[in-house]
Each structure stands twice: as C-alpha cells, then as structure tokens.
Amino acid sequence: MKRKMQTFLSLLLALVFVFVTACSGSNNEGTNTGSNNGTANEGESTEPMTIRLASGDNNANWDDMQSEVGKAIQEKTGITIKQEFPVGGSDADMFALMVASDDYPDLVMPKGNAGKLVDAGALVDLRPLIEEYGPNLKKVYGEYFNRLRWSEDDDAIYILPQAGVNQTYFEAGGGFQLQHQVLEAAGYPEIKTVQDYENAIKAYIEKNPKTADGQPTIGMSLNGGEWQILISVTNPAFYATGAPDDGEFYVDQETHEAIMHYQRPEEREYFRWLNHMNDIGLLDKESFVQKYDQYKAKIASGRVLGLIDQDWDYADAQNALKAEGKFGATYARFPVTLNESYQDHSFQGTGYLGGFGIGITKSAQDPVRLIKFLDYLASDEGQVLVNWGIEGKHYNVVDGKRVIPEDVQAMKSNDNNTFKKTTGIGNYLLSARYGDGVKDPSGNYYTTTFPEQIQTSYSEEDKKTLKAYGATTYKDLWPKDDAFPERKYGAAWTLPFETGSQANVIFQKTQDIMKKRIPEAILAKPEDFDKIYDAFLKDLEDAGVAKLNEEFTKMVKDRVALWSK
Amino acid sequence: MIRTVKRGQATRMEKERVGVPDLPEQKRLGGAQMKPLTENAPKAGAVNQSSRFWTKAFQQRYLYMMSLPFVIWIFIFSYVPVWGWLTAFQNYKPKDSILNQKWVGLENFIELFQDERFYIVLRNTLAMSTMGLIVGFTIPVVFALLLNEMRGQLFKRSVQTISYLPHFVSWVVVAGLVSKMLSTDGGAVNQLLMWLGVIDAPVQFMAKGELFWGIVTLSDLWKEMGWNSIIFLAAMAGIDPELYEASTVDGAGRFRKMWHITLPGIRTTFMVLFILSIGHLVSIGFEKQFLLGNPLVSDYSEVLDLYALKYGIQMSRYSYGTAIGIFNSVVSILLVFIANGIYKRVTKESII
Numbered sequence: 001m002k003r004k005m006q007t008f009l010s011l012l013l014a015l016v017f018v019f020v021t022a023c024s025g026s027n028n029e030g031t032n033t034g035s036n037n038g039t040a041n042e043g044e045s046t047e048p049m050t051i052r053l054a055s056g057d058n059n060a061n062w063d064d065m066q067s068e069v070g071k072a073i074q075e076k077t078g079i080t081i082k083q084e085f086p087v088g089g090s091d092a093d094m095f096a097l098m099v100a101s102d103d104y105p106d107l108v109m110p111k112g113n114a115g116k117l118v119d120a121g122a123l124v125d126l127r128p129l130i131e132e133y134g135p136n137l138k139k140v141y142g143e144y145f146n147r148l149r150w151s152e153d154d155d156a157i158y159i160l161p162q163a164g165v166n167q168t169y170f171e172a173g174g175g176f177q178l179q180h181q182v183l184e185a186a187g188y189p190e191i192k193t194v195q196d197y198e199n200a201i202k203a204y205i206e207k208n209p210k211t212a213d214g215q216p217t218i219g220m221s222l223n224g225g226e227w228q229i230l231i232s233v234t235n236p237a238f239y240a241t242g243a244p245d246d247g248e249f250y251v252d253q254e255t256h257e258a259i260m261h262y263q264r265p266e267e268r269e270y271f272r273w274l275n276h277m278n279d280i281g282l283l284d285k286e287s288f289v290q291k292y293d294q295y296k297a298k299i300a301s302g303r304v305l306g307l308i309d310q311d312w313d314y315a316d317a318q319n320a321l322k323a324e325g326k327f328g329a330t331y332a333r334f335p336v337t338l339n340e341s342y343q344d345h346s347f348q349g350t351g352y353l354g355g356f357g358i359g360i361t362k363s364a365q366d367p368v369r370l371i372k373f374l375d376y377l378a379s380d381e382g383q384v385l386v387n388w389g390i391e392g393k394h395y396n397v398v399d400g401k402r403v404i405p406e407d408v409q410a411m412k413s414n415d416n417n418t419f420k421k422t423t424g425i426g427n428y429l430l431s432a433r434y435g436d437g438v439k440d441p442s443g444n445y446y447t448t449t450f451p452e453q454i455q456t457s458y459s460e461e462d463k464k465t466l467k468a469y470g471a472t473t474y475k476d477l478w479p480k481d482d483a484f485p486e487r488k489y490g491a492a493w494t495l496p497f498e499t500g501s502q503a504n505v506i507f508q509k510t511q512d513i514m515k516k517r518i519p520e521a522i523l524a525k526p527e528d529f530d531k532i533y534d535a536f537l538k539d540l541e542d543a544g545v546a547k548l549n550e551e552f553t554k555m556v557k558d559r560v561a562l563w564s565k
Numbered sequence: 566m567i568r569t570v571k572r573g574q575a576t577r578m579e580k581e582r583v584g585v586p587d588l589p590e591q592k593r594l595g596g597a598q599m600k601p602l603t604e605n606a607p608k609a610g611a612v613n614q615s616s617r618f619w620t621k622a623f624q625q626r627y628l629y630m631m632s633l634p635f636v637i638w639i640f641i642f643s644y645v646p647v648w649g650w651l652t653a654f655q656n657y658k659p660k661d662s663i664l665n666q667k668w669v670g671l672e673n674f675i676e677l678f679q680d681e682r683f684y685i686v687l688r689n690t691l692a693m694s695t696m697g698l699i700v701g702f703t704i705p706v707v708f709a710l711l712l713n714e715m716r717g718q719l720f721k722r723s724v725q726t727i728s729y730l731p732h733f734v735s736w737v738v739v740a741g742l743v744s745k746m747l748s749t750d751g752g753a754v755n756q757l758l759m760w761l762g763v764i765d766a767p768v769q770f771m772a773k774g775e776l777f778w779g780i781v782t783l784s785d786l787w788k789e790m791g792w793n794s795i796i797f798l799a800a801m802a803g804i805d806p807e808l809y810e811a812s813t814v815d816g817a818g819r820f821r822k823m824w825h826i827t828l829p830g831i832r833t834t835f836m837v838l839f840i841l842s843i844g845h846l847v848s849i850g851f852e853k854q855f856l857l858g859n860p861l862v863s864d865y866s867e868v869l870d871l872y873a874l875k876y877g878i879q880m881s882r883y884s885y886g887t888a889i890g891i892f893n894s895v896v897s898i899l900l901v902f903i904a905n906g907i908y909k910r911v912t913k914e915s916i917i
Binding site: 090092121290293298504505519523 | 658659660682741744745748749750767769771772859860861863864874875876878879880881882883885
C-alpha cells in the first residue's frame with residue numbers, strides 16, 4: 001500500500017515538473033515577444049509593428065500582408081496587420097463579445113456596431129489626432145468633414161468612413177439579373193417591368209427545362225435563407241416600387257416622416273408578384289431554406305436563370321462560372337420595376353454618407369502611429385497603391401496615363417478571387433479615400449473604376465448584351481443620378497439606434513416577424529396571400545411599429561438638422 | 566457448483582435489501598471505516614468534535630493539500646463568476662464598473678416574463694430537449710443491449726466504432742448533410758419517397774415548422790447514438806458473469822437475462838446520466854437549432870440560448886441576457902433536485 005502511494009506520488013511529481021517546465025518555456029517566449037514590442041514602440045515610425053484589426057465583414061481573399069501590395073505597405077510603414085473576422089457568428093456577436101470581455105484589438109471596422117463600442121467607451125476620439133497628424137485625411141473628407149461628428153451631443157469623431165468621397169457611380173451592381181443566354185434566346189427584349197422579366201424566364205425555361213449537363217434549370221432563386229433576405233427579397237421591394245434604400249424604412253421626402261417600408265401598399269403588390277412566381281413554379285422552392293453556400297453552388301452550376309441580388313453577393317459564384325468559361329450563364333442587370341409608372345431610385349443622391357468605417361480603440365498601443373498609417377493610406381501615393389497596385393507590375397504609365405496591362409486586367413476580371421489574394425489590390429481600402437470618378441493631380445482617376453475601365457472588365461457576353469440595349473455600361477440602363485433630388489438626411493440606413501433602447505428592441509422584433517412572414521406570404525397559395533400579409537401587418541402593429549416609426553422619424557429629423565448646420 | 570451460485574444470489578439479494586450499492590470489496594470496507602467518524606461525532610462534545618476534526622485533518626493533510634488545487638479551480642471558475650449575476654438587476658453599461666451602475670430591481674425579469682416570444686422559445690427548448698432526452702436514452706440503451714448480446718468480437722467492435730464516429734463530426738457539417746439529404750432539389754430522402762410512391766412531389770422538409778423538432782431529434786440521434794451507448798456497454802461489461810451463469814442454470818432465456826440482469830445492472834449508471842441530463846434540459850445550446858433552422862421555421866427552431874443571444878448580447882443588453890441566464894440556472898438546479906428526489910422516493914437510493 002505504502003509503496004503504491006510512493007510510486008503514485010512520484011508519478012504525480014514528475015507530471016508537475018513536466019507542466020512547470022513547459023509553462024516556463026512558453027513564459028520565456030512570452031517575455032521575448034513582449035520586449036520586441038517594447039523596442040518597436042520606442043523606435044522610429046517605420047520600425048516593424050504588428051497591429052490587430054477586427055473586421056466585421058468576412059474577406060475570404062484577405063492575404064495576410066503576403067500580397068505584393070501588402071508587402072509594399074509593410075515596407076513603407078513598417079506596419080503588419082493581423083486581421084480578425086467574425087467566426088461562426090455575425091459581426092454583431094463579434095463586437096458584442098468584444099465589449100463584454102473588454103478586450104479590444106488596435107483597429108476595428110465595426111460595420112453597424114460602432115454604437116455599441118462608443119457606448120462602451122472603447123473608441124478613441126480621432127478629432128485631435130487628425131488635426132495634428134492627419135492632413136491627408138482632412139483633405140480627402142474636405143467639405144464633408146463635419147458629417148463625421150458622432151451626434152448632436154457628441155462632436156467627437158470615432159469612425160473614419162471608408163466609402164469613397166465624391167463617388168460617381170459608373171456601374172450598377174443591383175437590380176434584377178438575367179443570364180445572357182436567356183436574353184439572347186429571347187432576342188434581347190425590353191426588360192423594364194417584372195412582367196418582362198417573368199416572360200423572359202418563362203420562355204427560356206419552356207424550351208430548356210434542363211441544362212446541357214442534364215440538370216433541371218431553375219427559373220429564379222433568392223438568397224433568402226440567411227441575412228441576405230434583406231438584400232435579395234425585401235430591399236428589391238422598395239427599389240421596384242420607386243423608393244430609395246433607407247434600410248427597413250420608407251422616408252417621405254417632403255415631411256421626413258418615416259414608416260416601415262412593408263407598410264406601403266405598393267410593396268404588398270411586389271410580394272404578390274413573387275407569390276405568383278412561386279405559384280407558377282418559376283421561383284426556387286428552396287429560396288428561403290437554403291444556406292448561402294447552397295445558393296452559390298446553384299448559381300455556379302449555371303442553372304439559375306434569374307436572380308434578384310447585388311453583384312457583390314453573387315460575385316463569387318459568377319467568378320466560378322467565368323473561370324469555367326460558362327460566360328452565357330453569367331448575368332446582366334436591369335432596373336426592373338413593378339410597372340411602368342415606377343422608376344428605380346437606386347442612385348438617388350445622398351451626399352457623402354459617413355456610414356461604416358474604421359476606428360482606433362482605447363487598447364491601441366500607439367494611436368499616433370495608427371493615425372499616421374491611415375493618413376498614409378489616404379495620401380495620393382497611398383490611394384494609388386491600394387487601388388492600382390505597384391507601378392511596372394500592376395499598371396504602367398503611358399503618356400502620363402495609368403494603364404493596366406492586358407494580362408493583369410484579364411486576371412482581374414476573370415479570376416478576381418486569386419487576383420485579390422495575390423496582388424492585394426482591393427484588400428487595403430482601410431482609410432479615407434476618394435470615390436470613383438475623382439482625378440488625382442496627375443489627371444488620372446484615383447480608382448480603377450471609371451467608364452473605360454469598366455468596359456474593359458466586361459466579358460464578350462456583357463458587351464454583346466449591352467450593345468443590344470444600346471448602352472455602354474449597365475448603369476446606363478438606370479435613371480441618371482440627377483433624376484431625383486438629393487436626400488437631406490443622406491440614407492436612413494446609416495442611422496444607428498441607441499443600443500438596448502426600446503426602439504432597438506421593437507426593431508429587432510419587427511425583423512423577426514418579417515423574416516418569418518414574408519417567406520410565408522410568398523410561398524402561400526395565391527388566395528391566402530392577402531390573409532397572411534394582413535396578419536404580417538397586424539403582427540407589426542402588435543410589436544409596436546407605430547412607436548418605432550415615431551422614434552425613427554425623430555432620428556431622421558435630427559440628422560437633417562445636424563447636417564444642414 | 567449449484568451451492569456457490571445460490572450463495573452468490575443470496576448475498577446479492579441481501580445487498581439490495583439493505584441498500585448498499587454493489588461495490589468491490591475494498592471500497593466497501595473503506596466506506597465502513599469512514600462511517601464511524603460521522604456517526605459517532607454527534608455523541609462527543611462540541612469542543613471535542615472540533616479538535617477531533619483538526620486531528621483528523623492534520624493526519625490527512627496530504628489528501629487535503631492534493632484536493633486544494635481543484636477546490637480553488639472550482640471556486641474561481643464556478644463561483645466567482647456568479648458575482649456577475651448582479652448585472653441582472655442593473656441597467657448594465659460596460660463603460661463603468663459593476664458597482665457603479667444604475668439599479669433597476671426586477672425590471673429585466675418583468676420584461677422577460679411579459680414577452681410572448683420568451684414563452685415560445687421556452688416551449689421549443691423544453692420540447693426539443695425532452696424529445697432528445699427520451700430518444701437519446703432509450704435508443705442507445707437498446708443499441709448497447711443488442712451489441713452486448715453479440716458473440717463475434719470483431720463484428721461487435723467494428724459496429725461500435727462505426728456508430729460512434731459521427732460524434733466527432735462538427736454540427737456545421739451535419740447540418741449541411743441533413744439539409745442536402747432533405748433538399749427538394751435532388752435530396753436523397755425525397756427521391757427515395759418518390760420512388761416508393763409515398764409522395765407525388767418533393768416535400769419541403771426544412772420549411773415545415775412542425776417537422777423541425779423531429780429533424781433535430783433524429784439528426785442528434787444519428788450523431789450521438791453510438792457515443793452514448795459506449796458508457797452503457799462499459800457498465801454492462803462490469804456485471805458479474807456469475808449472475809448470468811446462475812440464471813442459465815435456473816433456465817432463463819436471453820430476454821429474461823437482459824431484463825433481469827443486464828438492465829438492473831446498469832440502472833445506477835443510467836440514473837446518474839439521466840438525472841444529470843435533466844439538469845441540462847433548459848440549456849441545450851443552440852448549435853443544432855441555429856444551423857438547421859431558417860426564417861420559415863423560426864417559431865419552432867428558436868431556443869432560449871438563441872433568444873438570449875439575439876435580444877441580450879447582440880443588442881448590448883447584457884443585463885437582460887444575464888436575467889435569462891439566471892432563469893436558466895435556477896430552473897436547472899430545481900430540475901436536478903426534483904429528479905433526484907423522485908428517484909430517491911422510488912428506489913431509496915440517492916445519486917447526489
């Protein structure tokens with residue numbers, strides 16, 4: 001017995017030693033890296049420094065600073081970015097947990113969660129830093145600098161918006177999509193109303209019930225199983241009925257009264273059309289059940305004739321089609337409306353929207369260095385680097401004009417995922433920047449998106465289709481930018497709710513109701529549609545939508561007052 | 566031969582009557598040694614008692630020291646966080662420290678109990694966990710029983726291994742498999758049913774709320790059946806083979822043996838696991854529901870944890886989330902005690 005005890009104890013002791021030595025080993029490593037960091041802080045501003053950046057948007061093509069542009073930035077600034085993305089949850093979870101654990105990276109791109117971080121006191125006021133170290137930042141924002149202030153009561157700047165300043169849209173990414181082969185088969189008919197759209201799909205699917213490789217063709221599919229239900233199902237409801245994107249609300253342009261956009265009678269008719277599409281079997285039955293990867297896989301197989309989505313949402317799948325050479329199955333985009341009396345308001349002006357951007361947290365090791373880093377990216381040199389890449393490699397200067405070599409352009413438009421990952425172009429749009437259509441002192445555009453460039457990025461199929469409609473870009477099919485007056489409040493979707501407020505809770509409830517009722521109404525038998533839509537509106541009433549509308553109206557009016565100062 | 570067997574049976578019956586668990590000889594002696602300490606203690610005086618405790622503690626100081634790290638561990642990770650429960654009675658904002666908050670009393674609880682959605686998610690949680698509990702205990706036991714009856718060792722082992730492998734597959738993958746199988750677009754289940762002529766058109770299984778609980782329970786069963794049966798198989802392996810021999814002599818068939826020897830033999834193991842699972846009835850996690858669910862079935866798929874995430878943490882209402890957490894914990898503790906109480910009443914044995 002005693003001997004047994006002794007062997008047991010000695011075994012235990014041995015185990016403990018193993019642990020202790022293992023721990024002390026890692027401790028040594030820890031102190032080493034710690035001291036490295038220490039010297040980095042004291043040294044010059046191009047000393048190597050690693051910073052953590054938490055991004056709310058997943059970027060599958062993030063290159064971990066290993067791309068050509070990434071290395072150039074590293075060389076220039078000494079900064080290595082370690083980017084973190086939401087894992088297994090939404091960006092809302094990621095930042096909520098960050099606040100709950102009080103553990104922040106150096107930089108954050110919190111998307112719609114900036115309010116949470118500000119409420120928790122996690123973000124640094126950038127105004128004094130910009131005044132002292134950020135001449136380029138100030139220059140880029142220019143006349144809109146006052147729009148960066150946080151709120152009526154708080155004039156601090158917490159977030160540097162990343163949307164391009166003075167952006168001119170040359171390309172339209174939204175609308176309703178149809179495969180080029182569908183259009184070609186129908187002889188490029190006019191696609192203006194949902195009826196035209198439906199007819200084109202119907203005609204094609206009757207002749208081609210199966211694809212070349214024997215799979216059944218699908219009339220149209222919606223990405224309604226996940227959060228993109230907003231992009232693919234509910235936002236098109238206001239676009240198709242002549243309203244601009246104000247998030248989940250419709251704002252009266254005269255009185256600035258806001259209501260939830262589902263409450264507009266016009267939109268009921270839009271959903272009725274979707275219901276009809278389901279009834280005649282043209283809508284993919286799995287539209288509201290499928291996961292994003294299933295949706296993308298379907299598109300990549302080339303058998304979905306029509307989509308209602310934004311190009312960034314189906315781009316991965318379309319890139320796969322292009323890589324396989326199935327250009328006939330890629331998509332053309334049209335501003336489709338419910339009937340001739342509506343115009344698509346996608347491009348109704350907003351002025352510069354603050355919106356989503358990047359902020360520095362209170363845990364940042366060296367905020368001054370970070371603001372200098374962001375300022376570098378906002379400089380003329382920095383902007384050309386992140387947009388165009390490296391001279392001689394990704395573009396050449398011919399007669400004072402920047403030109404992208406053909407092989408680079410071919411890779412960029414046909415295999416964009418690899419392009420992004422290897423070159424890093426498009427991965428470093430972190431700081432303030434000019435939008436498309438703004439020229440730098442050398443007379444070139446800052447970005448690579450300008451009319452001529454867009455046309456070179458089109459495939460032959462795109463060009464053929466556009467020619468048939470007498471347009472040079474898809475944007476030409478949309479109403480012109482100045483067709484509608486500018487919205488005084490920018491866009492209402494940029495208005496943040498106070499976190500945890502009653503309005504915020506009601507809003508969440510309406511979203512839950514909508515996500516259940518809209519699919520239900522669309523998938524119902526046509527004679528039940530009105531019953532379900534009425535029940536939907538009743539549910540919204542019960543959840544307190546009237547109070548929410550009232551609150552939101554006030555927020556819109558406050559914004560108008562703040563910005564017209 | 567016969568006499569030894571008979572004696573074996575008799576001792577067992579005795580054991581059961583006095584309620585001493587069927588333990589190996591050594592341990593039972595240990596238990597007997599411990600007993601006088603607790604039984605005699607009340608007779609001695611208070612001073613005497615405490616001094617005796619300290620002498621004993623001194624004698625066993627190494628044992629105490631060895632257990633100390635674990636006590637500290639449990640204290641830090643299980644008791645210190647309970648401090649955070651205070652936030653449920655506040656309007657917690659992470660900016661300030663926990664003592665520097667606005668106190669709101671029971672407001673968060675009142676709001677919770679007035680929310681209709683809370684009752685829906687509570688119903689879903691209880692329904693799915695109860696179904697999971699019933700299916701997740703009966704089928705693995707039956708499976709273990711059948712496996713245990715098998716003679717061919719190689720076949721038995723391979724079946725067992727194959728059946729518990731799905732346990733190591735992530736729910737993300739399982740959810741993908743399930744939705745692919747049940748898909749209307751070339752899903753295996755729909756094709757099979759069509760081929761058999763049971764249905765005329767593909768059924769949208771994933772879009773039917775009333776089927777959701779069943780789908781979750783069945784996929785959970787597929788994933789965990791083999792794994793859950795391991796522990797029962799182990800318990801069955803520990804049953805004294807003499808008992809089987811004796812009953813063979815008494816003329817019992819296979820089913821009699823299963824019913825009268827194997828099942829009673831694993832009763833304690835079964836009950837411990839069962840009562841512990843009852844404790845987890847309200848906190849079943851949300852992984853499967855989150856991954857298998859979609860907006861159409863949200864009235865059936867949303868569970869308490871998901872609700873706490875959505876209406877609590879995601880909206881920075883930490884206090885509200887904590888209130889839900891407290892409700893969870895209190896209900897769990899109550900359930901464990903009730904289940905144990907019932908078991909004690911019925912069998913005169915206690916697990917905890």
